[in-house]
Amino acid sequence: MAGAAASYKRILQLLEKWPIEEGKVGRDLGEFLRTKITKAYKENKFEANQKYWDSQYISLQRLVNNDYSNKYPRILTSSATGLTAEQCQIALSNEFLKELQEEDQPFYKKIFSLKSKDK
Missing domain, CATH: 1.20.1270 (Substrate Binding Domain Of Dnak; Chain:A; Domain 2)
Structure with a gap:
């Protein structure tokens, strides 16, 4: 043991x-x-x-x-979704997921609206 x-x-x-x-x-x-x-x-x-x-x-x-x-360092700062690592972290947080459920909005629409806000 x-x-x-x-x-x-x-x-x-x-x-x-x-x-x-x-x-x-x-x-x-x-x-x-x-x-x-x-x-x-x-x-x-x-x-x-x-x-x-x-x-x-x-x-x-x-x-x-x-x-x-x-x-193997990343060359690009975005992911396949076009989001940065920080944006992905926000999108995967419990708080963000709860907000999505409350708004009853499709996930992809919320992600792309988040992306456009940062520009």
């Missing part, structure tokens, strides 16, 4: 470097990963497959450290 506990602790320490996005409470990837990993530890899944969790740690480390973002 000591090896499992050490692996679990090591993964959680790594995930502490990945901040939870306040605008995505309940839908945040970091929050989801913490929950899944804690559940797996409580179900003793760490003990059964140590190699799997070691590889998961390495993969998470790449994500947390933005390895691929640094290795």
Whole structure:
């Protein structure tokens, strides 16, 4: 059990470097990963497959450290929708999604109206 506990602790320490996005409470990837990993530890899944969790740690480390973002920097500042990263972050926030539901407006219309406001 000591090896499992050490692996679990090591993964959680790594995930502490990945901040939870306040605008995505309940839908945040970091929050989801913490929950899944804690559940797996409580179900003793760490003990059964140590190699799997070691590889998961390495993969998470790449994500947390933005390895691929640094290795392959983006040339353009917009996405396929034409929105910038900041605009995409706003469009994916819980607050924005709630506003969309309240207005009963199609998602794509709201995104493109947001884009035109920033010009």
